[in-house]
Amino acid sequence: MGLIRPIIAASSLILLAGGILLQFLTILSGGVHSRPENQFYFLEASDIGNIPGARNPSRWTFWSICGVNSRGHNADCGSPVPALPFDPPRNFGTQQNVPQQFIGTSHYYYMSRFMFAFYIIALFFAVIALFTGLLALCSRLGGYLSGLTTAVALFFQTITAALMTAWTVEGRNHFRDNGQSAKLGVKSYAFTWTAMACFLLSSILFCLSGRLGKDRTHTGRGGGFLGRNRSMRSHRSTNRGSFFDTESQRKSKDSYS
16 A cells, blocks of 8 residues: 555646646637647637628637638737637627627627636646645645545536537537538647546545555454454453352362361
8 A cells, every 4th residue: 555555646646737738728829829829729710701800710719819820720819818708799899790699698708708717717726736736645635635626626627618618519500500610629629628537537546545545443463353253252261261260269278178
């Protein structure tokens, strides 16, 4: 058990660090324009040249709306916007030729903004878990504490992934229903859901590392229930022997007297 617990804790740290890396790659999209960040986006809508003020095609990233260059990478991105909402009438500044499902509703606006907030919260707890995970290498408490913190990150990452899937899939379908092309960002999808899977496995392994370090209760030379039974039988035999010895000594005294 002495070597297994640190190995499991180290595996948990590796999974956790991998999930954090995937989070950073997704979160920096639209804010950093170099490779590989210029390949990540959540949703792309094309054939929207009939929408005034819209890039054709347009990609919704974490921080901004971008166009696409000849290599298929993000280009001509707008100014970074914290909690960038997915709201085509607001994004393009017009309702002309925008799918009707986006007009007069704040449904997609709030889903996308909450996704942004929950992504940041999940990253925050994941980074904390990464530091507390160092304690899991040498203590049970560190394993349980890291497991709890990673579980919190998992909770918010799961909500983030669900919200991202909801607004991007619905948005893609609405653009297609309006006769426009749209597709999902496969890499951002893969990174978001894989980060969630990494946190799930990491939280389980952290708790397991704490469990494996549990001290065993010493039960004596006999060990366990059988040992206690043997001890009790030995004690009773000793008592019976003492009783017979006492009776024998008393009879001997009476005979001499």
